[in-house]
Amino acid sequence: MKKLMIDLDETICTGGYLEAVNEYLKTDYKDTDIETYFVEDIMEDEEKEKFLDYFYKNVNIYKNIHMIPDSIKVIEALSHEYEIYITTAFVDKRRVYESGVMAMYKYQWIVENMPFIDPKKIILTGSKDIVMCDIKIDDKVSNLKGYGDIKLLLTQPHNEKFTLEELDEAGIRRVHDWAQVKAILLKDGESL
Numbered sequence: 001m002k003k004l005m006i007d008l009d010e011t012i013c014t015g016g017y018l019e020a021v022n023e024y025l026k027t028d029y030k031d032t033d034i035e036t037y038f039v040e041d042i043m044e045d046e047e048k049e050k051f052l053d054y055f056y057k058n059v060n061i062y063k064n065i066h067m068i069p070d071s072i073k074v075i076e077a078l079s080h081e082y083e084i085y086i087t088t089a090f091v092d093k094r095r096v097y098e099s100g101v102m103a104m105y106k107y108q109w110i111v112e113n114m115p116f117i118d119p120k121k122i123i124l125t126g127s128k129d130i131v132m133c134d135i136k137i138d139d140k141v142s143n144l145k146g147y148g149d150i151k152l153l154l155t156q157p158h159n160e161k162f163t164l165e166e167l168d169e170a171g172i173r174r175v176h177d178w179a180q181v182k183a184i185l186l187k188d189g190e191s192l
């Protein structure tokens with residue numbers, strides 16, 4: 001079986017960070033309003049520091065997260081044909097100790113929502129590029145560097161700035177939704 005590495009945030013589920021920022025700032029930003037990768041980068045430095053203290057003490061974003069349409073259904077179908085690793089970064093260098101809780105939140109959310117994934121194939125890391133695999137799916141271009149014969153970038157507002165030519169040069173193919181992932185990776189229910 002080929003090894004397939006799939007990112008979690010903004011690839012399988014989305015929205016929790018934005019909701020936390022909106023609640024903190026009492027704003028109503030939509031994801032299309034945010035062009036930065038980290039939502040909190042819309043804040044001034046001093047405010048951002050206060051937000052980070054509040055965030056790691058009070059917020060589990062996975063309690064209010066939204067599923068990206070079809071993600072779970074397609075991953076379950078893929079799990080019959082591929083060896084799947086959910087690979088997600090959790091280390092926040094701005095709050096090294098405090099960000100440890102994210103490893104627990106992420107692990108528990110994956111176990112609860114994707115029971116078909118072997119818990120031993122959940123990779124909580126800060127170094128995705130050293131993970132050997134055949135196929136990668138992520139919403140962040142830099143996470144698609146390194147190993148992989150097929151690299152799929154799931155479109156999100158923050159990565160729309162990358163042109164098809166730039167992606168092509170890096171060996172990355174853009175996909176707009178999970179139906180497209182399924183069409184690429186499953187041919188009549190069989191793997192490539």
Ligand SMILES: [Mg+2]
Pocket residue numbers: 007008009010011138139140
């Ligand atoms: Mg992501």
